[in-house]
Amino acid sequence: DADVTQTPRNRITKTGKRIMLECSQTKGHDRMYWYRQDPGLGLRLIYYSFDVKDINKGEISDGYSVSRQAQAKFSLSLESAIPNQTALYFCATSDSRVGTEAFFGQGTRLTVV
């Protein structure tokens, strides 16, 4: 089983719908991140959380919200999806105590029609 699991893996939704992407991890890491990847634009940070009570906006947080339900769970919501939110979304984790790398989930491919 993957250490960082994202659900769903693929999703097609309609404009205006609310959608939640979920991320759970078994690595015991305290820090979690949501990134978005678009062709030709690389990975961009949406939100990040350094512990359960800490939530911070990244580069491109408009139109998104997050919830850190537990140390192991970090969800990303699109309150009212729009077509330009069509992208590949990645959750990642890191360990503030010893880590020097971030571990990524398998990604969620979201299409807004």
Place this chain on the structure above:
Amino acid sequence: GQNIDQPTEMTATEGAIVQINCTYQTSGFNGLFWYQQHAGEAPTFLSYNVLDGLEEKGRFSSFLSRSKGYSYLLLKELQMKDSASYLCAVSLDRGSTLGRLYFGRGTQLTVWP
């Protein structure tokens, strides 16, 4: 703002050596990372440099010059499976083990037989 530049595309032949350059100008610096990403898959960690110099790991080496804001990833004895996108990323949060990563747009490497 943050700026990380790397070439968009590179090609090389099997068995050859290729060097992928990355230059950066960022508001903070706590290390430079290289990730490999195959199409549609999660990025996977290749290397980490926080001090100037060369880090070698098997067929892969990474170099950092902090004064020049410059890094390169060197891939030796290229194999077909090395065809992928290579992502340069800077950790922005000084004083922490690993915080936010700011990514370049990635270099798509194609290895020909």
